[in-house]
Structures are given as structure tokens and as C-alpha cells.
Amino acid sequence: MxxxxxxxxxxxxxxxxxxxxxxxxxxxxxxxxxxxxxxxxxxxxxxxxxxxxxxxxxxxxxxxxxxxxxxxxxxxxxxxxxxxxxxxxxxxxxxxxxxGRQRPPVERYDHVLILGGGRITGRARAQFAAELLASGTSTGTVTGLGSLRELPARPGQQDDPEITTEGDAMLAAVRQAFPPAGEIVTRTGTTADGNGWWAKSYPSDDRQINVVAAPPTRPGQRANTPDTLTGWARFVTRPAPTDRVLLATTDLYVPFQHAEAIRVLGLPHRCGIDTVGFDTRSFGAWPNGPxxxxxxxxxxxxxxxxxxxxxxxxxxxxx
Known part of the structure; x- marks a missing residue:
């Protein structure tokens, strides 16, 4: 080859x-x-x-x-x-x-962000982040990114009735990968243009765990990757120029999501950005194959x- x-x-x-x-x-x-x-x-x-x-x-x-x-x-x-x-x-x-971009280049990050997706994708990415943190990478906070986009029902499968949006799916995935060790605190709000959002936080081991369901920034459209990154910086943590941020995603999305993170987080906040993704060919928590x-x-x-x-x-x- x-x-x-x-x-x-x-x-x-x-x-x-x-x-x-x-x-x-x-x-x-x-x-x-x-x-x-x-x-x-x-x-x-x-x-x-x-x-x-x-x-x-x-x-x-x-x-x-x-x-x-x-x-x-x-x-x-x-x-x-x-x-x-x-x-x-x-x-x-x-x-x-x-x-082939599974390992971050440094061991210590101030924030790890788990990029959002559906039920299966969210679970795999959250588990990937948990395995990174169990094998030498360290961080102070972990945040799962989602939105209020409704998830379609899966034909022939019984879906959890409490998981109806991308944010719900990410919360369930993050709670499974990082079990709560204390109370889950919820904040909610509505943007000036009428879009709702919520953020939930809890401790797990020695880390702060967050999940955000971010609003869209484009009228009439669903929240996309840049919107969820913006939602994290707006509603959870405003990164500092001295911070290192690691994105955890799926391997084939690494290049585009890395570019978007530089654009919406790196340019305005000047925080460092690295991006890694689990291998769809071999990652055990990914059932869909290559x-x-x-x-x-x-x-x-x-x-x-x-x-x-x-x-x-x-x-x-x-x-």
C-alpha cells in the first residue's frame, strides 16, 4: 500500500x-x-x-x-x-x-472537551476521554458538548425516554464515563434571540465535570460544532490565554473540528488547542466499525x- x-x-x-x-x-x-x-x-x-x-x-x-x-x-x-x-x-x-491521531502531544491540559454527537457517538467519545485520563493525560475539568437538537428515534430499538436531545445523550454518556461524586448543579437560560440552553456540573474524583447544551448562533438552524464550542466558553468556562484545551472526538473529524476550535476558541481567547480522536477501526467502545x-x-x-x-x-x- x-x-x-x-x-x-x-x-x-x-x-x-x-x-x-x-x-x-x-x-x-x-x-x-x-x-x-x-x-x-x-x-x-x-x-x-x-x-x-x-x-x-x-x-x-x-x-x-x-x-x-x-x-x-x-x-x-x-x-x-x-x-x-x-x-x-x-x-x-x-x-x-x-x-492515527489518538494520543495528545502533552500530558497536562486545563480543560478536556468531548465533542457532541448522537447516543452511540457520545458514549464512545466520553469513554475515549476517560481512557485518555486513565492512561497518563491529566486535566482539571472535563466538559461534554451538546445541544438541544432532538435525536431521531432508532427503528427497532428501545430508546431511553429521558434521552431526547443531543445534550441529554451527552449527559448520560459523561455520567457513565465519569460517575458523579456529588450533587449535579443545573443552570438554564435563554439567549437574547430566544434560544434555550442548559449547563450541568458535578464533581467526579478530583475533577470538575460539566455538560452543556448550547444554543445555535445562526437563526433557524441547529447548533453545530462551532456553536457548542462557543457555548462552552460562554456558559461554562471562559478559557485564558495560558490554558491548554484538548478536544476528544472521532478520528475522521479531527482536522475539521481542530480548525473550528482554533477559529472560535483559539483566535478570540488565545488558549492552546490540541485535538485527538478515537480509532474507528479498533476502539472497543465504537460498535460501528471502520x-x-x-x-x-x-x-x-x-x-x-x-x-x-x-x-x-x-x-x-x-x-
Whole structure:
């Protein structure tokens, strides 16, 4: 199988990074051998030019990898590829950060954030975070991120009647991974534009555990990853420029969620950001098995779009 050199995701250390350093890291990622091979395999040719122009090309080109057509991930329909293309995608994934990023680069973090999802995803990510903290990583606080998005009923399965939203699912997952050792304190509120939110906190061992159901920031739309990150900083903990923040997610979402965390947490608050994800091929708490090659391409497109937005926003921010 083809092997590609590993490309580092954009670095965002404590105190932030200079715009030119971030642009350099993004340029290395989009100009990598793995990216070039994937683009060529699907009929493209990444042009020369500045970082923004190349990102714009990739964002337009990556429509060929889109299986969602503007819908939710659960509604995506992935195309089956021939064996050579499938092997190329699987070889490019670890090089581009869509796989193989399970261990954080440092041992101590001020905050660990568990990215939200449905019932199964939330459980797996919370268990992944718990295993990280049991195997050498340390932190002062753990926060599960969710929203008030209603979860669809699962055909043929008996769902817990108390779990109706993404926030409920995350609370159940976090309580299972980090059992309460004291009272659960609840705060609720409504934003100026009429969206509700809640935050719950409790002690577990020597850590503060939180779960937030964050409101959307875009009128008429559900809360997405940037909204839940913003909700944590607004309703739970405002990070300091001296803080290190670790995101725990699923491997194929690491690049795009890392970019979004830099954009909505790193740029305004200058806290350090690292992102890791459990391996869908081997993690015991993940029952759904390896990611489909189409999912990897879809999340590569998500990463390109998020990095493009981050790069454009960085041009207007002075650290």
C-alpha cells in the first residue's frame, strides 16, 4: 500500500500563533503528497498560488467528494469505490490527520472537551476521554458538548425516554464515563434571540465535570460544532490565554473540528488547542466499525472548508 508522509495539522500553542505561521501550516497540509494524490485521482490538479487561492480551488473541487448535498451526516449516501481508489483514500487518511491521531502531544491540559454527537457517538467519545485520563493525560475539568437538537428515534430499538436531545445523550454518556461524586448543579437560560440552553456540573474524583447544551448562533438552524464550542466558553468556562484545551472526538473529524476550535476558541481567547480522536477501526467502545472511504472524503471536504474559513478570518485578527 502507498504510504504518504504525515502532515501536521495547524499548530495553535498557548498564547496563539502568528497569522503567517498558521498560513504556513495550512499550506503544508493542502500541498502535501497525500492531498495531491487524492486530487489527481479524482481528476483535479491543485494550482500554484497563495494559500487562499489554493483553498478556494480545493473547496470548489471537493464537491466531487460531497455525499450530503447539504443534509445531515446521517443522511449521506456514500459511493462505493474501486479497490485502488479505496486503498488510496485509506492511505491518505492518516497522512492528513483523518486517522492515527489518538494520543495528545502533552500530558497536562486545563480543560478536556468531548465533542457532541448522537447516543452511540457520545458514549464512545466520553469513554475515549476517560481512557485518555486513565492512561497518563491529566486535566482539571472535563466538559461534554451538546445541544438541544432532538435525536431521531432508532427503528427497532428501545430508546431511553429521558434521552431526547443531543445534550441529554451527552449527559448520560459523561455520567457513565465519569460517575458523579456529588450533587449535579443545573443552570438554564435563554439567549437574547430566544434560544434555550442548559449547563450541568458535578464533581467526579478530583475533577470538575460539566455538560452543556448550547444554543445555535445562526437563526433557524441547529447548533453545530462551532456553536457548542462557543457555548462552552460562554456558559461554562471562559478559557485564558495560558490554558491548554484538548478536544476528544472521532478520528475522521479531527482536522475539521481542530480548525473550528482554533477559529472560535483559539483566535478570540488565545488558549492552546490540541485535538485527538478515537480509532474507528479498533476502539472497543465504537460498535460501528471502520469509517467508510466516502466518509473520509466527506470529512476531508469539511476540513478544507473549515481551514479556508479559518485562514480568511485569521487575516483580520491581530494577536
Amino acid at each position: 502507498t504510504q504518504f508522509p504525515i502532515v501536521h495539522l495547524p499548530a495553535w500553542p498557548v498564547g496563539g500563533a502568528a497569522p503567517e505561521a498558521l498560513a504556513h501550516d495550512i499550506a503544508q497540509w493542502i500541498g502535501s503528497a497525500a492531498m495531491a494524490a487524492l486530487v489527481r485521482a479524482f481528476g483535479g490538479d491543485l494550482p500554484a498560488g497563495d494559500v487562499d487561492a489554493r483553498l478556494a480551488y480545493l473547496e470548489d473541487f471537493s464537491m466531487v467528494w460531497d455525499s450530503r448535498a447539504g443534509g445531515e451526516r446521517v443522511d449521506a449516501r456514500y459511493i462505493e469505490r474501486d479497490d485502488a481508489t479505496r486503498k488510496l483514500i485509506e492511505a491518505a487518511a492518516p497522512a492528513l490527520g483523518l486517522a 469509517s467508510h472511504p466516502g466518509e473520509l472524503l466527506q470529512e476531508l471536504r469539511s476540513a478544507i472548508r473549515s481551514l479556508h474559513t479559518l485562514h480568511r478570518q485569521t487575516l483580520h485578527v491581530q494577536l
